[in-house]
Structure formats: C-alpha cells, structure tokens
Amino acid sequence: MKGSLVIVAFFIAGIVIGVLHLLPEASGIGNVSYVTLCALIFLVGFMIGNDANIFKKFRRLNRLYMLLPIMTIVGTLAGCSIATLMLPHRSLSECLAVGSGMGYYSLSSVLITQSKGAALGTVALLANIVREVITLLGAPLMVKWFGPLSPISVGGATTMDTTLPIITSTCGKDFVIVSIFHGFIVDFSVPLLVTTFCEL
Amino acid sequence: MLQIILIMAAGIAAGWLLRRRTFKWLDTLLTVLVWALLFFLGVEAGLNPSVIAGLKELGVEALLLGIAGIAGSIVAAWALWRVIKRKEGGDQ
Numbered sequence: 001m002k003g004s005l006v007i008v009a010f011f012i013a014g015i016v017i018g019v020l021h022l023l024p025e026a027s028g029i030g031n032v033s034y035v036t037l038c039a040l041i042f043l044v045g046f047m048i049g050n051d052a053n054i055f056k057k058f059r060r061l062n063r064l065y066m067l068l069p070i071m072t073i074v075g076t077l078a079g080c081s082i083a084t085l086m087l088p089h090r091s092l093s094e095c096l097a098v099g100s101g102m103g104y105y106s107l108s109s110v111l112i113t114q115s116k117g118a119a120l121g122t123v124a125l126l127a128n129i130v131r132e133v134i135t136l137l138g139a140p141l142m143v144k145w146f147g148p149l150s151p152i153s154v155g156g157a158t159t160m161d162t163t164l165p166i167i168t169s170t171c172g173k174d175f176v177i178v179s180i181f182h183g184f185i186v187d188f189s190v191p192l193l194v195t196t197f198c199e200l
Numbered sequence: 201m202l203q204i205i206l207i208m209a210a211g212i213a214a215g216w217l218l219r220r221r222t223f224k225w226l227d228t229l230l231t232v233l234v235w236a237l238l239f240f241l242g243v244e245a246g247l248n249p250s251v252i253a254g255l256k257e258l259g260v261e262a263l264l265l266g267i268a269g270i271a272g273s274i275v276a277a278w279a280l281w282r283v284i285k286r287k288e289g290g291d292q
Contacts, residue, residue, distance in 0.1 A: 017243055080268050
C-alpha cells in the first residue's frame with residue numbers, strides 16, 4: 001500500500017507541475033523520461049546478468065507461465081465485451097479494438113484513428129494510458145491481492161519496457177523473465193488484434 | 201523497441217562481467233529511478249493538451265474500457281497463478 005501511495009504521489013506531483021508549466025525547458029521532458037526508462041532497463045538487465053542463478057531459474061520455470069500472454073489477451077477481450085453492454089453507442093468490435101491495445105497506446109491509437117476516426121482513436125489513447133498508469137501505480141497492491149502475475153497481465157504489451165522496472169521491484173527478480181516473455185508476445189499481438197477488430 | 205532490447209543486452213553483459221561482486225544498493229536505485237520515471241511521465245501527461253482535453257470529453261468511456269480490460273486480465277492472471285501454485289505445492 002505504501003509503495004503504491006508513494007508512486008501515485010510522484011505521478012500526481014509531475015502532472016501538477018506539467019499542467020502549471022512549472023519546469024523550465026519542459027518541452028524536452030519526453031527525452032528525460034525516455035533516458036530514465038533506458039537507465040532503468042539497463043539496471044534491470046544488470047540485475048539479470050549479475051544474478052548467477054537466474055538462468056538456472058529460467059530453465060526450471062514452470063511451462064504454465066508461458067500461458068500468461070494468452071490469459072492476458074482472453075481476459076482483456078472478455079472484460080471489454082462486458083463493458084460493451086454499458087456503451088450502447090459503441091459496437092462490440094470497436095470496444096475490442098480499443099481493448100486490444102493492451103497498454104500499447106501509441107500504436108493502437110494511431111491504427112484506430114486511421115480506420116475508425118479520431119474520437120475512437122482518442123478513447124484508445126486514453127484507455128491504454130489508463131492501463132499503463134494503473135500498472136505503474138497499482139503494481140504493489142495487485143501483487144498483494146491477486147498474486148505476482150496480475151501486474152504483468154495488466155501491464156499488457158508494456159511489460160518488457162515501461163512497466164518492467166516496477167514489476168521487477170514489486171514481483172521480485174524471479175518474475176523478470178516471465179515479464180519480458182509476456183511483453184514480447186503481447187507486443188506483437190497488438191497490431192494483429194487491433195487491425196482485425198477494426199476490419200470486423 | 202530494438203533500442204530497448206540492445207540496452208537490456210548491454211545491462212546483462214555488464215552485470216555478467218561484474219558477477220563476482222554483489223551490489224546491495226541496486227534495489228534502492230531501482231526504486232528511486234521508478235519514482236523519477238513516474239514523476240517525468242506525470243509532467244509529460246500534464247503538458248499534453250490532447251490528453252488533458254480528451255479527458256473531459258471521452259474520458260468516461262476510456263476509463264470504463266481501460267478498467268474493463270484491467271479487471272479481465274487480473275481475473276485471468278489470478279486464475280493461472282492459483283493453478284501454478286497448486287501444481288508447485290503438489291510437487292514439493
């Protein structure tokens with residue numbers, strides 16, 4: 001709980017400073033966050049390489065973990081199908097297209113804007129940002145309540161880059177490999193699923 | 201994405217080369233960098249006019265679909281975790 005609160009506090013402080021334009025040279029902030037992310041990815045890699053047992057652990061990894069990307073996709077599509085019932089002006093395929101972004105907001109919003117228009121594209125952008133942000137902010141709580149696979153699944157396509165550091169620090173080093181594998185598979189399924197549902 | 205993979209590979213190589221040494225402060229560094237990342241992502245979101253403007257108009261719909269996807273994947277991941285725990289518990 002405390003972990004999540006600290007993370008939320010940092011995020012909200014950032015939003016307030018961004019909205020009020022309190023940082024000089026704030027236009028380059030995208031680069032700053034990208035460099036921070038790169039530093040984090042390097043650090044996670046370093047921790048993998050520095051752990052002599054991690055490759056042994058990888059070989060002993062239960063084969064069932066390989067099902068996690070499928071669980072993520074099936075769970076997401078099931079959840080969005082239920083949400084369609086509350087959005088009468090949207091078709092099932094439109095809601096599934098938005099959901100199929102699985103946190104990959106840049107790609108999914110561009111693809112959806114092209115084939116379904118800017119309004120649904122913006123919905124896709126925001127819905128998938130929500131997904132990434134909830135993973136980053138809620139990971140400690142999710143691990144506690146639903147087990148270490150839940151933040152990986154919620155992270156969707158982002159679990160091999162943006163959300164990998166938080167997953168490493170909350171789920172533990174043992175789940176780094178699961179997270180990278182999951183992110184890799186889901187990442188590649190996003191363009192496939194989004195374009196499929198846009199064409200239906 | 202290629203860049204991310206290369207950076208991670210560089211990290212793994214560096215960590216492997218220094219595998220005889222242990223670094224106890226890595227977890228602390230990881231935590232602090234995660235805070236910094238969240239702060240900068242917040243600034244980025246706050247500066248993006250289309251995100252802030254879109255929040256009012258299409259925000260409810262986006263929030264509903266976002267949360268629906270999150271809830272669905274939590275249920276699926278939790279089910280898989282229970283199966284794995286039961287199997288691993290049975291093996292030992």
